[in-house]
Every structure is written in structure tokens, then in C-alpha cells.
Amino acid sequence: MLRTHTSGELTAKDAGKKATLAGWVHVRRDHGGLIFIDLRDRYGITQIVFHPESDKDLFAMAETLRPEWVIQVSGSIAKRLEGTQNKNMTTGEIELVVDVLVVLNKAKTPPFEIDAEKEANEELRLQYRYLDLRQKRMQKNIALRSKVFQVIRSYFTENDCLEIDTPCLIKGTPEGAREYIVPSRVYPGNFFVLPQSPQQLKQLCMVAGLDRYFQIARCFRDEDLRGDRQPEFLQLDFEMSFCEQEDVQKMIEGSLQAILKACSKKPLKNGKVETFTWQHVMDTYGSDKPDLRYDLPITDITDLAKDCEFKVFTDAASMKRGTVRALRVPGGATLSRSEIDTWTELAKELKAKGLAYILLKDGALSSPILKFLSEDIQKEIVKRTGAKDGDAIFFGADTFKIVCASLGRIRAEAAKKFSLIDTSVHSLFWVTNFPMFEENDDGSLTFSHHPFTSPNIEEWKNRKEDPLSVHSVCYDMVLDGYELGSGSIRIHDAVLQAEVFEMLGISAEDQKARFGHMLEAFSYGAPPHGGFAYGIDRVVMILAGEPNIREVTPFPKDQKAKDLMLGAPSEVAEAQLKELGVKLGK
Ligand code: ASP
Secondary structure, eight states: OOOSSOTTTOOGGGTTOEEEEEEEEEEEEEETTEEEEEEEETTEEEEEEEOTTTOHHHHHHHHTOOTTOEEEEEEEEEEOOTTSOOTTSTTTTEEEEEEEEEEEEOOOOOSSOTTOSSOOOHHHHHHTHHHHTTSHHHHHHHHHHHHHHHHHHHHHHHTTOEEOOOOSSBOOOOSSSBOOEEEOSSSTTOEEEOOSOSHHHHHHHHHTTOOEEEEEEEEEOBOOOOTTOOSEEEEEEEEEESOOHHHHHHHHHHHHHHHHHHHOOOOBGGGSOEEEEHHHHHHHHSSSSOOTTSOOOEEEOHHHHTTSSOHHHHHHHHSTTEEEEEEEETTGGGOOHHHHHHHHHHHHHTTOSOOOEEEEETTEEEOTTGGGSOHHHHHHHHHHHTOOTTOEEEEEEEEHHHHHHHHHHHHHHHHHHTTOOOTTSBOEEEEEOOBSEEEOTTSOEEESSOTTBOBOHHHHTTTTTOGGGOBBSEEEEEETTEEEEEEEEBOOOHHHHHHHHHHTTOOHHHHHHHHHHHHHHHTTTOOOEEEEEEEHHHHHHHHHTOSSGGGGSSSOOOTTSOBTTTTBSOOOOHHHHHHHTOOOOO
16 A cells, blocks of 8 residues: 555554555645645545755655645654644644655646535536545545445345346336437347336346345436436335235335434434325325424315305315315414515415415414405414414415425425424334326326336225225335335236226237236236335435435436536437437437
């Protein structure tokens, strides 16, 4: 090794010893004729010092050093003088007095300072990701990510799972997003599809009798990007045979508890992982992934709204799947007109027509809609929501879906604005009993999980009359308001699988072309099985307290799905396209 120690290692007890360090020039300070350098590597920072009187050539060389040069220094470890020690650093009591300096590599002036107080803009950080990753916070995030991998691997291995890798050049597995496709050179006009998840392959592992599988799997989804999404991401992918829902839940829950134990100091809220039904969380919090580190429940007032004179309420109360609900925001009476307008815009983005409200101020109610509500109704709304003087009540009146989405959003906004989130705990819970199908805007059905999810067999009989009343054996896990992942008990019967495809409007011909291999496999003795997957980047993001997964992904794409460092995607040579039989449209 080119060093005897790392830069995070030497302490007062090493004083008097000799050492060689290698790393980057973090900062150079010239002080009272001395040159001090903070030498940085992955493990920390050690102060090194050059004295002008000891060796003129060495000192002259030290004067040339610039930030981010890579150097090797040898010398003796000395205790720093009283008053110049830094007790906040492991290495803060010593310095290395240099007698040999080797410049291993020079560096251009970096486009931004490493660990600067004010961080460079993200575009620049992503373009020079290898420099960005030199920053302390980023190194910590990458180390945390590695730790999470490690915990996952030991946990699942100890639980008898086989780590099985599955290919990336496959055929489409629908998970609700657009697919990335790869043209085949050998079969012009044919394409591989990058997996949105290894869903089909892990199920086929169960058919193969491999019994318990896990993989840290790379998944590709070409969808609109948000803070917690990337075109490619990692998930812990798990599948087991001869199990029921609770067995899968137990395994997954155990793995997340192990991660939290190893990587977080915060306890679980209420000391346990709870389970709620989808209906309950939607009704109470307006979201299937509510942040339960704060309460803020939503109250159904459809029965009251039916009898008022506010048309928006009465219309909603009488429409198909219509509802009227109220959200109490403690302290909300202090919201300004413009803040309420901003929240109204948020609700409108989620298709609400507006955002009615009542303010409770100085012992009286005020609201533009007050005149349409009888005193009895007003009193009952206040009573049911538990609103007090100083609070605000916001209303949603529309279809269940729109009311949940908009009030759920306002709930989150209110928690942020009034600092209601208890950040000293983690909230980890299950959401179960999801509807099997969702209705598209055009009235057609789509799956709410994926098409391999088993329906509730009892309810399946009603699928033709009322498909939306059928639930699936599916479960989500939510951590601090983020959906970590989903899983389900799978269909293992070829006939039932074909029925589900049919309900989704996939023709027999299409079924054969897209999923014939699954239907065929199921006819060779597929065991009952189920599984789960959770996003590892999201887990790391939450544990690191970062606002988005780019901060914990070593080489992420930007928000427009570009790799700014490599400059990808990029054009390819005409000859390459020709070879693939691909012609570009204008
Ligand atoms: N394949 C699913 C997903 O990626 C997870 C699962 O059902 O196991 O969301």
C-alpha cells in the first residue's frame, strides 16, 4: 500500500510514531510561515504541516500544492499545541509533520469546491459526479447504501433464501410503466425488453422448485420522474413457495427491522409494525401511503352535505362514488389568503374543482360557504372534526378518488407547514386488501398491482357484475409516508391467470404471445407462492434523511432521465442502426 494509515485513523495515542498517508488536498492554509494541509480520504481528514526551516525544497514543493491534488506524505505524528486542537474530529489532536512529499497526481481546479458550505447546483454535481461523490455527505450515503445491501444479503441468506440473478434482456413484464426496449441485431425487427421487475422470472423460480429466492435486482421503468423515482433503480426482490400472505409479510418485515436496527437510531412509532386495510387508510388519510408520524384524520360528512344548500356538496353527495369529506388543520386559521390559494391550486392539480374551507377565529366561524350551511350542520361539522378555535377545516367534494387525492395532499401540506411530523420515530406499516382493479378514465380496467396477483377467490365470482368490488391478496409496505414496495400472493393456476388477463381486456391471442410461457409453466405443477419487492434506494434515502433518491444513487440520471456525466442517451452511428435494422423517423 502507498500508505501506512488512513486519514481518519491517527489520534493522540499515535504521537511520536512515523506514518505515511495518501489522499487529496482538501484545503491549504498558509499560517505564520507554516503550510497546513487538510489531507482527505474516504476515512476522514488529517492535518499535515510543513515547516519552512526544516527543508527548503520540501517547503517550496508544498507551496505548489492545490486543492484536489493527490499526494503521499511521510513524517512523524505530533500532538497539536493546546488551543489548536479540534475535539470534534477523531484526528483533531494531532498533525503529521511532513518530511517526504510525493505528488501522485495534479488536478485541474475543480468546477466546484468539495464540501463547500453552499453546495453547487445539481446539474454541475451530476455532470462531475465523481467529484460530487468525494463530498463527505455523499460518501456517507454510499456507505449507508452498502450497509443496507449487506444487511439484506445476510438476512435473506440466513432465512434459507437463494440469491438468484435473473437476466435484463427479457420480454416485457408489466408493472404499470412504459418499457425500455433493446433492438436485437440477430433478429432484426425484434426487441428485448428491460425488466420493470423480475416478476415473471422469480415466479418461474418457484415453478422450478427453488422455494425461496431473493435478489438485489435492477429494474427499468420509463415513467415520469419524481424525487423518489429513477429510470433504473434497485429493489429487494423476494419470492417464496407454499406460503400465505402473513408468511411473506413476516419475512419482509423482519428484513426491514434488521435494516433499521443496523442503520437507524430512531425507534418505530408505537414500537411495532401495524397493518391497516386499504379502505381504512384511504378513508382516514386520503392516501394508500400516508405518513403516520402525524395523525390529521379526514372525516366523512357526506350525510350532512346531502342536506345543505351548497351545490358543490349536494352534487358530490349524489354522484356515483361521490363523497364529501373534511380535514381539520390545527392552527390553520392563521393561514393567509395566498397560502390558501396555493393549497387550492394543489388540490386542483389533483382534479378537485376547488378547496372549500372554514376558519375558526376568535370564537366565530368564517367562510365564503357559511351562508349555505345551516347552523346545525356547521355545529356538527365542527363537532365531528374536533376543530377548535384557531383551526381551519378544509373540504373535498367529488368522487372518492379525487377527494382522497386532494385532501390527502392537503393533509401532507398542513403537516409540513405546521411542523406536525414527529421526526424522532419511523412509521412502518402494512396496507392490505387492495382493490384488484382500478378504472381507467375511459372506463376500462387496469390492475392495481400487477396481473399475476391473486384475487380474493370468494369475491372473484362477482367480477363480471362488479369488478371494482373484488379485492386482491396484495400488500404494500409504507415507511415514513413513502411506499417502499408491494407484494402479493400469486396466481398459480393457469385457468385463473387466463381469467384475470381476460378481465384486463387482454385477448386470448395476446395472452399467448405475451405470457404464453407463464400459462405453460403453470400447467407443469406450479406451487402456491407469493412474494414482495421494496425499493432499496428509497429505504436508503429515508434513512439518510435525503429529499430524493438521486442523493443516494451513485450515478443517477437527472430529472429529465439523462446521465449528465456520460452524456447518455446519445446518438449512435448510422452503421450501428443499420446493423440493427432500425430506421429513425423524423
Ligand atoms: N414485482 C412487484 C414490483 O416490482 C413486486 C412483487 O409483487 O413482488 O412492484
